[in-house]
Amino acid sequence: MAREQRHLSVASSVIYAQLLICVAVLLLAATAAIAQSPSKPYRIGWLGSTPLAPSADSGVKDFDQGLRDLKYVDGKNVVIVYRSADGNLEKLGDLSADLVRQRVDVIVTSGVPAAFAAKRSTSSIPIVATEFSLDPVQTRLVESLRQPGGNVTGLAVIGEELWPKRLGLLKEIVPRAVRLVVLWNPTNPGNASCLQEISIAAPAMGMRPIPLEVSDAKGLDAALAKVSVDTADAIAICWDSVTLTLARTIGDFALKQRLPTVTPLREYVDAGALISYGASLAAHRRRAAYYVDRILKGSSAGSLPVERPTNFEMVVNIKTAQVLGVTLPAPMVMLADDSIR
Numbered sequence: 001m002a003r004e005q006r007h008l009s010v011a012s013s014v015i016y017a018q019l020l021i022c023v024a025v026l027l028l029a030a031t032a033a034i035a036q037s038p039s040k041p042y043r044i045g046w047l048g049s050t051p052l053a054p055s056a057d058s059g060v061k062d063f064d065q066g067l068r069d070l071k072y073v074d075g076k077n078v079v080i081v082y083r084s085a086d087g088n089l090e091k092l093g094d095l096s097a098d099l100v101r102q103r104v105d106v107i108v109t110s111g112v113p114a115a116f117a118a119k120r121s122t123s124s125i126p127i128v129a130t131e132f133s134l135d136p137v138q139t140r141l142v143e144s145l146r147q148p149g150g151n152v153t154g155l156a157v158i159g160e161e162l163w164p165k166r167l168g169l170l171k172e173i174v175p176r177a178v179r180l181v182v183l184w185n186p187t188n189p190g191n192a193s194c195l196q197e198i199s200i201a202a203p204a205m206g207m208r209p210i211p212l213e214v215s216d217a218k219g220l221d222a223a224l225a226k227v228s229v230d231t232a233d234a235i236a237i238c239w240d241s242v243t244l245t246l247a248r249t250i251g252d253f254a255l256k257q258r259l260p261t262v263t264p265l266r267e268y269v270d271a272g273a274l275i276s277y278g279a280s281l282a283a284h285r286r287r288a289a290y291y292v293d294r295i296l297k298g299s300s301a302g303s304l305p306v307e308r309p310t311n312f313e314m315v316v317n318i319k320t321a322q323v324l325g326v327t328l329p330a331p332m333v334m335l336a337d338d339s340i341r
Contacts, residue, residue, distance in 0.1 A: 042078045042296050045104035045125075047096055047114045049085045049241035062282045063108065063130075066289025085114075087216060087242060089187050092117035100125060106295050108288055109154075111241055112190040115141060119152055126301035128291040129154035130284060133190035133239060136306055145306045153304040155287055159264050159278045160193045162312070163236075164201040166277050169314070170234055170262040171205050173274070173326055177233040177260070180207045183214045183223060183250065184238040194238035194264075209236075220246050224253050235261040237268055239278075247271035255323050266315040269340060274320050279309035313337035 046060060060082070064074060072078045081102055083095040096117040099107055106126045109115040115129040119141065129141065129152060136156050142148035145156075170177060182198050184191040195211055202209045210232065212223035220242075227235070235254055237243050243250065244267060251272020254261045263269065264278035287307070294304055314332075317340040321328050333339060 041076065042072075042106075043102065043104040044078055044080045044292060045099035045102065045107040046080055046082045046110070047092065047099060047107060047118055048083075048110035049087065049089060049092065049114055050110070050245055062285035063288055066286035067292070069286070070289055070293045072289070072293070087245065089113045093120065096121035106292055106301075108292065111188075113188060115152070115154075116189075123151055125151065126295045127152045127154070128288055128295070128301070129156075130288045131281065132156045133158065133160065134193060139189070142306055145308070147302070148304065148306055149302045151301050153291060153301040153306055155284050155291075155307045155309075157279045157281070157284055158308055159239075159312070160190075160197045162264070162277060163194070163197040164204075166262050166264070166275075167198070167201050167205050167207065167236070169275055169277060169332065170236075170260065171207075172329055172332065173321075174234055174260050178207055179231065179233045180209050181227050181232045181235045181259075182209050182211045182238065183220075183235065183243055184211060185215050185240040185242050186213050187215050188238075188240045188242075191238040191240055198236055198238075207234075214240075214243055214246075216242060217246060217249075220249065224250075227253075227257065227259070229257055229259065232257075232259060235259050237261060237263045237273070239264045244268070247273070251320075255320060258324050260320075260324055260326060266313065266338065269315045269317045269320075272320055273317065274324065274326075275314070275316050277314045278312055280311070280313055284309065315339070 067078065074080045081099060081104055083099055085091040085095060092113055100122045104125065106128060107118050108128045108130060109118045111131050112134055115132055118127045132154060135158055136142045137144055142152055180202055182195060184195045199209050212226060214220045214223050237250065247268045248271045255272055261273040263273050263276045265281055266276045269276045291304060295301060314336045315338045316328055316333060316336045319340055
């Protein structure tokens with residue numbers, strides 16, 4: 001009888017020990033789950049210049065898609081706090097300061113002015129700069145591309161050095177083009193570099209640049225009032241949130257005046273411009289989500305190398321060419337990454 005009681009006691013001890021082990025495993029699993037899942041959604045600040053509502057902003061849509069590809073869903077495990085300057089770049093400083101007060105976990109900026117505004121507002125919150133068209137090292141946004149240092153990293157769309165290529169494509173289509181209207185925004189630091197590159201490249205190709213300032217919709221109206229087939233042979237557009245927002249207006253005007261337009265981005269071609277050559281903004285914005293993911297998982301912004309585009313796309317608008325009465329060279333159409341028909 002005593003032996004049986006000892007066996008029962010041992011069996012009970014074994015069962016009790018196994019139960020303790022199971023409880024410990026469950027507690028560890030629960031603790032790990034809590035550690036991996038934040039108690040509240042991450043807050044991502046989006047700072048842009050475009051006057052479009054977030055729901056209609058293609059930049060926001062592309063970035064949101066990049067987040068979804070990485071299993072982040074706005075309103076569930078992340079909350080995106082949108083702030084837009086509505087085309088008024090002077091508002092960016094206050095908007096950036098507001099995001100800091102909102103205690104966001106990371107700030108994503110769209111464009112050169114927004115990146116500088118965010119950097120001036122905080123030295124602690126990580127910043128992912130997108131659509132940055134200047135050299136981030138020369139402008140002191142970061143210390144170096146490989147080791148940015150500080151709290152800023154991101155993606156630089158440095159494409160101003162491509163203007164000789166763009167103007168060369170324009171000359172192939174319209175060999176007699178001489179008077180080149182350049183639409184640029186003097187309030188955007190990136191556009192000064194654009195104008196400088198065009199001013200250097202155009203004369204070498206027998207073209208004379210005619211700069212016209214466009215800082216808002218009224219400025220565009222005033223600039224276009226000076227343009228006609230009697231004063232211009234073609235139009236070049238410096239990429240900017242203002243001209244991008246007004247791309248359809250520019251495209252319609254160019255078609256009406258029968259003026260070919262060359263640009264850095266396909267978005268202008270979608271709106272009626274003749275040809276573009278440059279990086280893909282859509283791919284660029286989706287890639288920004290990768291940086292946000294790395295930062296939310298513990299990487300410091302200063303340790304994430306700044307990326308530059310390695311692939312460039314050429315897009316032509318065949319419908320526009322037909323309206324303008326110009327012929328796109330067959331090799332150009334064949335080599336184009338996309339064509340609007």
